[in-house]
Amino acid sequence: MTTPLLDIQTWTSEQATRRQAWQASYLAMYASVWGGIVTDPALMLVPIDDHMVHRGDGVFDTCKCVGGALYNLGAHLDRLEQSAAAVHIAMPCDRETLIGLIRDTVRAGGKAEASVRVLVSRGPGGFGCSPYDSAGPALYIMVTDLPPSFMDTHPEGATAAISAIPAKPPFFAGVKNCNYLPNVLMKKESKDRGIDFVISLDANGFLAEGPTENIGIVEADGTLAFPKLDNILPGTTMLRVVELARELAARGEGPANVLFRNVTVADAEAAAEMLIVGTTPNVTAVRRFNSRDFDHALEAPVYLCLSQALESDILANDALRTAVG
Structure with missing residues (x-):
């Protein structure tokens, strides 16, 4: 077989007629x-x-x-x-x-x-x-x-589990860089295992983050807790959700308190609610984590309150909306 040697005219002609299905978006x-x-x-x-x-x-x-x-x-x-x-x-x-x-x-x-x-x-x-x-x-x-938000396509809620892929070292975790191999392997793992989201653990065994999402839990007393920012990428949506949650808490709505702390696997398994947060998934309710079922995840009060608050913020907060036209 002789491999074609393309000049710029031939290459351009070939590309002009070449389209792939995945490019439709x-x-x-x-x-x-x-x-x-x-x-x-x-x-x-x-x-x-x-x-x-x-x-x-x-x-x-x-x-x-x-x-x-x-x-x-x-x-x-x-x-x-x-x-x-x-x-x-x-x-x-x-x-x-x-x-x-x-x-x-x-x-x-x-x-x-x-x-x-x-x-x-x-x-x-x-x-x-x-x-x-x-x-x-x-x-x-x-x-x-x-893409649609996760709950739009999965109204039953999400499944999550601990990943076999370790979290990035703190410096690299905090930099949104183009070397995403650990994230890719986590996403592959979730697909291979039939789980919606996998969550990495840091070097001390605490929950870190998903491939492109942040993780939060709601404790029995109503406290919304996210992993410390030391070992994760500070998600823009997560930080905005924290602001909204604190505003709601000050009015006696939503979570009782909001904080960042070390979160263990046992903490997550014992939580009243578990949430996935990100630019694409918005606020997503977790219905199963490891072997723990959250039986009323879709009716969970903090999930409902924060998902509605974020959706309203996205659609109607003019201070955070930059018009394109």
Whole structure:
């Protein structure tokens, strides 16, 4: 067999007719290395010599557009900038410019409901490990269809269990970087075991986090507890849920108290409620954890209160909604 040697004209011609079923949800992409936005999935490409590709050397964050507005964008960009600073990648542009590029890319996608991934890479330049080989940071913005929340597709609630994959070391856990191999292995494990979410344990045996989600429990006295932030990625949705929960608690609604503490497996198995929280799943009720069944998970008071509060916040809190149009 002779492998074809493609020139740019032949390659372009081939790509123009090549579409894949999984690309149907791809709406628009901005790439600083190309200098603009594309809406044809065949053009949504990243240079192979970008250090994000061959070294995982980059950071990212994901927010969502709901009803034509980006929810909690400021918190997502704060975390993106913090992650970039932690690994010594300069932001490719100032925040005002970045917000403009995000809005332009979402508009180009043509949908009011969308998922928005913003990636900042070390940039292209060679195939070595040294970050100094890069020509400079690159920015990619990817807009796709917004997946439904977990409870919309699983109204019976979620199953969860402890993962065999250990939690990341604290420094790397706190940086939302593009080297997601532990997360990938956790997601594979959950699929292979037929469990909706698996949860890692830190080096001391305390609950850490899911592949892309945070975990919380409600204790018998009504206290909402999340794992300490030392060993997890501080989820933007989790932190917003904590704010909403504290507002509700101050009014005598929802949880009795809200705190961050070390959470053991036994604590979770003995809890009154268990919650999964994230940008995509919103607030999700866990109906089974390990061998423990939460028989009334869907009617659990803190779950109901917080899921409704977050949904209202997403749809109607103008202070946290950045209009796209």
